[in-house]
Amino acid sequence: MKGLQLIKRDLMAMWKHPHGRIALIFLIIVPLIYAGFFLAGYWNPYGKLDNLPVAVVNQDKGSMMDGERIEAGKEFVKELKGNQELDFHFISEEKADKGLKNGDYYMVLTIPKDFSKNISTLMDDQPIPAKLISKTNPGENFVASQISSTAVEKINEKISKSITKTYADGVFTKFSELATGLENAGNGSNEVYQGINDANHAMAKLGDGYSELNQGMNQLTAGSNKLLHGKEALSSGAANLEKGSLSLSQGMGKLSAGLDTIKTGGEQVTIGIKQWSSGNEKLLQEQTKANESVKLLQDQMNAYSKSHPEAGEEPEFQKLQETANGLAKATEQLQAGQTQLAQGAQKAAAGQESIESGLGEFSDKLDEAAAGAKDLAAGTVTFNEGFEAWDNGYTSLNNAINKAASGTKPLKEGTEKINDGLEQLSDGAHTLSSKLKDAADKTSGISNSDSLTDMFSEPVVLEQISLSNVPNYGSGIAPYFLSLAFYVGGIMASNILPLGRRKERIVNGTHHLINKLGLVYTIGIIQAIIVDSIVLSVFNLEVASIPLFVFSSIVVSLTFMTFILMLVTVFGIVGKFLAVTFLVFQLATCGGTFPMELGTPLLSKIGQWMPMAHSLKSLQEVISLGNWHELQTQLLFLVLYLVAAGIIAWVASHMQHRETPVQHVPS
Structure with missing residues (x-):
């Protein structure tokens, strides 16, 4: 066929030309360059937080609590020194502020002077919460500031749990005394109950006396x-x-x-x-x-x-x-x-x-x-x-x-009202006595233990259940970067491959479209296979199914190639700029970095119907989620885009090649 012959001729022509050969090789590895460098840079950033410098300034003066000296600031510093989540530097306030300003540190964590003093007020009538002051410079590196803050919050939770456990231990040691007090209170309330009963009987007699008094009066x-x-x-x-x-x-x-x-x-x-x-x-x-x-x-x-x-x-x-x-x-x-x-x-x-x-x-x-x-x-x-x-x-x-x-x-x-009130008071005193005794019995059974104080300091434990397995940040962001890489590969193909109208009228619109689709599909398939091979072998990307992963990558690559070819066929050189514009729009609205719900509502509504939104979803399904029915749905949307773009390009190509060719392509 003339279209297939044109594919072979165009590829051989590019390969024979030195610059063309370089351009062709570059074109093949463009998606790999994008995906490789992005994934390499973001593959596992949270696994290297110990390289993130954070300054710690301890200004705590210590305090007295229950007759004992407490140094909560020093304990906190000791805890941080044994913590490897961040690269902690224990320096003075002056050096820390200077380092934060110069970018040497992404956060300054300050332990104020009254840290221990405020901790000692936990049992006071008006306790004052102890504070840790974190100072960041988001303008220097916003993500680093956010990561540092998150890590420090986790450390703060651990410290708070440790302090709460210490207080809980003291509280539980007092429970035996509380049990004795409750038992005494129960006995006392029983005596109150007896006294109220006696008062109730006396009030009944008093009521009878008042009746006689009323008659006498x-x-x-x-x-x-x-x-x-x-x-x-x-x-x-x-x-x-x-x-x-x-x-x-x-x-x-x-x-x-x-x-x-x-x-x-x-x-x-x-x-x-x-x-x-x-x-x-x-x-x-x-x-x-x-x-x-x-x-x-x-x-x-x-x-x-x-x-x-x-x-x-x-x-x-x-x-x-x-x-x-x-x-x-x-x-x-x-x-x-x-x-x-x-x-x-x-x-x-x-x-x-x-x-x-x-x-x-x-x-x-x-x-x-x-x-x-x-x-x-x-x-x-x-x-x-x-x-x-x-x-x-x-x-x-x-x-x-x-x-x-x-x-x-x-x-x-x-x-009579007093008598009724005394009856209610008697019932209440009886209930109080029984409840106090029950409380004393239950309280006396409480014994202090590490598991109990752990439960007291951390009564709620968040149990996280994941419906899918994403081992690292790179695996989670791979669908987004792969979609970006394949789309950029399509844009580069539109700039390197001869996709424009031919000056000589030797073929009709169908032959021309087959020629161009053959070129971009060949490059697209090679790009997809090379990128998939590298991310599977070098980056060890875990996928639900390797064959389906490769197949989905090829469908995504061919869809983008067809979509961009359609833009170039219809609009010519302007189509290349439109392809870049669509790329930027889809990157902002497809939900690859942040959920669509967090973006502009109107743009997000439009973005969810763009090709990259479906490519992102299909790659997520085949990499992490494993929902084959949803994968089929997303691939069907991509194929529909591919077919629609191909039909539009075919119509445009026929409109551009209305004259019947009179020359034959040499074999």
Whole structure:
């Protein structure tokens, strides 16, 4: 075929020319130069951190903690001297700052003066964290500054863990004392629980007492109200009593004066009675004599009547005799009456004497009664005045009783609330006692050990699980650098190989495209095989499958070659500049150095559909990930790019070679 013959002719022409031969050899090894130098420079940079100079300045003055001297700064320096992660230089602050400025050191790590002092405040109420001061100069080398900072952070974590372990050891040694204290606290809380129960029972009795008090206060209120209603009558009676006692006192005074008069009259009566009794005795004697005379007269009259019967018949004599008889009877009666009167007079005299004696005693008693009535009158006045005061006081007392009666209700309610609170407090005290005892039992079982203090100082350990194995930085960055190398190889091919339109019209567009594709594919395959051989044998790049790795490299190389050929075919020399522009754009957006999510969103969206994004992903799959389904998908995208670019180049080539060739290519 004419296209294949043109491939052979172009290659032989370049090989026969001295400069062409050099250019062809350079073209073949361009991807190797890019990939080799980049991978060699970045193959394992983290494995040589011990060559990264870092200055350490120790200004720590030490401190006292629990009566012991601590030198945390010196301990830190000792730890760093035994650490090989960085090239530590222990120098003065002046030399360190000067070296950082001049680029002799990528970081200055300063241990401040109060480092130990701040560490000793860990158990204080307001602990002050100890600080390490790292000073970098990113302008000198940003990556070195970042790496140094990361390494120092890891060392700081180790030191912090060591310090925490020291404190943990001291803490755990105190746990036995804590266990004893918790046990004592549990016993004390049990006693509190018992005391609260006793208080609860007492409050229950107090509540019953308040109930009885409430009933008593209700009765007292009722009685007080009744007494309040009766005090008006009592007040009126007290006023009347005052008036009566005053009248009594006055009457007793008059009675005493009248008694004196009675007493005087009684004495006169006594004298008269005595005189009357004495005269009555004499009268009785005369009466006796008169009676005797009357009887004598009667006897004489009877005797005369007997001796002088005629006289007895005479009316005058009979009247005289009747008068004598009547007189005799009257004198007898008079004598009998006079006798009784004499006896009565004697009795009256005796009674008058008794009366006079009684009046004397009565007079004395009446005097006493008068004095008592006077005192009674004065007392009733005082009583009435006191009763008025009592009235006022009782009114206040009644009001106070009513308030006290109404106050017993909230007092009872408060007592009930206190009782409920005591029950809750009792439950809480019981729970506290049991929990303290449980804590004491659990705490007493804690024993100090290295594993326990390690756990305390580092309670969380990060366990990293990797879905894929990337042994070093070079292996991780290899897909990016290989994609870059193959693309640069395509750009160099566009500049060295004769890919432009021919001046002589000897072929059509299809023959021309086959000629150019044959040239770039030959170079692309050779480039891929050489680069893969070197990275597999010299750099010992670990891949999931060597055949698939070589196949993927060839597909990537051919895709880039076709893509760049399409640009050159369509745009001519401008296409070469466009190829370089696409290279820069893809390097910034394919996610080879940083994830796409960290870039500009719009550019990242566009970049993920560019050929290099798929080449990067396909090489990642075949080197580290081993997801064959994803590898097939990415290779399919690359083949689609290859086919699309080939079709565009074919169309452009046909448009450029419209005339039918009239000359034959010599064999």
